[in-house]
Amino acid sequence: MTFRCPPDFLWGAATSAYQIEGSLDVDGRGESVWDVFARRPGAIEGGGDGSLASDSYRRWADDVELIASLSLNAYRFSVGWSRIMPDGRGRVEPRGLDHYERLVDALLACGVTPVLTLNHWDMPQALMADGGWIARSCVDAFAEFTTAVAGRLADRVEWWITQNEPWIIALLGYQLGLHAPGVRDLGASVTAGHHVLLAHGAGADVLRQHPGTRVGAALSLFPCDPATPSDEDAAAAVGSDGYVNRWYLDPLAGRGYPTDMREHYERALGRELSEIRDGDEDAIAGRSDFLGVNYYTRRVMAAAPPGPFPWRVVGPSGDVARTDEGWEIAPDSFRDLLLRLHRDYPFPLVVTENGGVFGDAPLHDGRVRDVRRQAFLRAHMRAMGEAMAAGADVRGYLHWSLLDNFEWSLGYRPRFGLVHVDYPTGRRTVKDSGRLYARIVAAGGLDGIEEDA
Numbered sequence: 129m130t131f132r133c134p135p136d137f138l139w140g141a142a143t144s145a146y147q148i149e150g151s152l153d154v155d156g157r158g159e160s161v162w163d164v165f166a167r168r169p170g171a172i173e174g175g176g177d178g179s180l181a182s183d184s185y186r187r188w189a190d191d192v193e194l195i196a197s198l199s200l201n202a203y204r205f206s207v208g209w210s211r212i213m214p215d216g217r218g219r220v221e222p223r224g225l226d227h228y229e230r231l232v233d234a235l236l237a238c239g240v241t242p243v244l245t246l247n248h249w250d251m252p253q254a255l256m257a258d259g260g261w262i263a264r265s266c267v268d269a270f271a272e273f274t275t276a277v278a279g280r281l282a283d284r285v286e287w288w289i290t291q292n293e294p295w296i297i298a299l300l301g302y303q304l305g306l307h308a309p310g311v312r313d314l315g316a317s318v319t320a321g322h323h324v325l326l327a328h329g330a331g332a333d334v335l336r337q338h339p340g341t342r343v344g345a346a347l348s349l350f351p352c353d354p355a356t357p358s359d360e361d362a363a364a365a366v367g368s369d370g371y372v373n374r375w376y377l378d379p380l381a382g383r384g385y386p387t388d389m390r391e392h393y394e395r396a397l398g399r400e401l402s403e404i405r406d407g408d409e410d411a412i413a414g415r416s417d418f419l420g421v422n423y424y425t426r427r428v429m430a431a432a433p434p435g436p437f438p439w440r441v442v443g444p445s446g447d448v449a450r451t452d453e454g455w456e457i458a459p460d461s462f463r464d465l466l467l468r469l470h471r472d473y474p475f476p477l478v479v480t481e482n483g484g485v486f487g488d489a490p491l492h493d494g495r496v497r498d499v500r501r502q503a504f505l506r507a508h509m510r511a512m513g514e515a516m517a518a519g520a521d522v523r524g525y526l527h528w529s530l531l532d533n534f535e536w537s538l539g540y541r542p543r544f545g546l547v548h549v550d551y552p553t554g555r556r557t558v559k560d561s562g563r564l565y566a567r568i569v570a571a572g573g574l575d576g577i578e579e580d581a
């Protein structure tokens with residue numbers, strides 16, 4: 129099936145500050161939790177860090193040219209939190225704001241709509257003195273950051289994403305310790321996740337003082353399917369869905385935290401969730417003009433022996449298509465997710481991330497023939513088109529990522545870019561997938577994009 133999107137559809141690509149910028153010690157930037165975490169022995173595959181990344185802090189003008197040359201009309205980037213608030217609270221660093229102002233103005237001059245993310249995980253290290261997201265005071269710190277960025281840019285930036293992937297922050301940052309700040313404590317992760325959502329509410333309250341802004345959070349959403357038709361596996365899928373998806377969707381939608389999951393956490397932790405105070409759910413609700421959907425793959429679930437988590441990921445059975453990172457390529461689940469969100473939740477949707485790891489590098493002729501990323505793109509475009517044809521209110525699609533970049537604890541090995549980056553030189557090469565995407569964007573969908581091009 130082919131499809132064509134409405135003319136004001138956001139067609140773009142996404143990045144985040146720590147993953148692409150490098151230049152960690154310029155313009156008064158303070159340390160972020162990722163600077164510190166990356167120094168832990170063994171924390172990052174290959175031992176890298178974000179000090180060079182895709183060198184975009186220096187090459188931002190080249191990036192804007194690339195975006196324009198691909199005829200994208202939107203670009204999602206994040207503002208390095210510790211560039212703006214080097215001490216976490218109080219002092220605002222104007223040179224940091226100047227940088228993002230230049231970027232935004234250059235995008236606008238090319239007709240590219242900026243989609244600005246505030247917290248894409250690089251919290252100022254100074255806030256760890258209080259415990260990072262475990263401390264409720266971080267909500268105020270985030271509101272200060274929002275105030276500073278909005279004060280400079282809200283007259284020009286319409287689309288704002290307060291928080292990127294609260295579940296991943298809670299899970300990898302505070303439960304498993306695989307991301308900064310490297311905490312391993314289930315109770316702390318519940319507290320941290322709640323504070324991230326509260327900060328979404330506080331940030332939205334700041335942004336709503338600026339007319340014309342639209343605010344949303346970007347959630348990592350994973351459809352959860354049972355491995356077998358058994359009742360036990362069906363219950364495991366429902367539990368996993370509560371843990372990953374509903375715990376964040378429901379409060380944003382004004383329903384409060386889901387009761388089944390609240391009971392689950394109280395059982396697992398042996399305590400009440402007293403960090404969720406009276407009035408908190410109201411402070412999270414009703415503050416999303418859209419929902420950011422980050423979609424990569426699905427989770428196939430089976431029952432586990434009773435324990436803190438009575439479900440486990442078993443993965444799909446049989447031979448399924450996978451990215452080079454081993455993630456199942458599941459475009460039908462993308463379509464179904466968009467339809468479910470449309471059916472069950474009140475938000476317009478923006479796909480704020482979708483993509484895959486395919487390791488293709490330039491060949492002798494300099495071209496990157498990443499055929500599998502092209503197939504991935506087509507399949508996900510088709511799936512989105514089907515969801516939209518069936519009524520899903522999707523307002524944009526931002527591919528992850530514009531550029532190959534620093535993939536957190538996996539370092540530089542996984543390549544997600546539509547554009548290849550040669551890290552030693554910083555040279556950018558548009559991959560064949562980038563060219564295909566440019567044609568899709570120009571056509572406003574798959575309409576007229578023949579199969580073998």
Ligand code: FCB
Pocket residue numbers: 144147292293296348422481528535536544
């Ligand atoms: C998401 C993150 C993004 C990137 C992709 C691959 O979870 O938001 O920064 O790492 O995964």
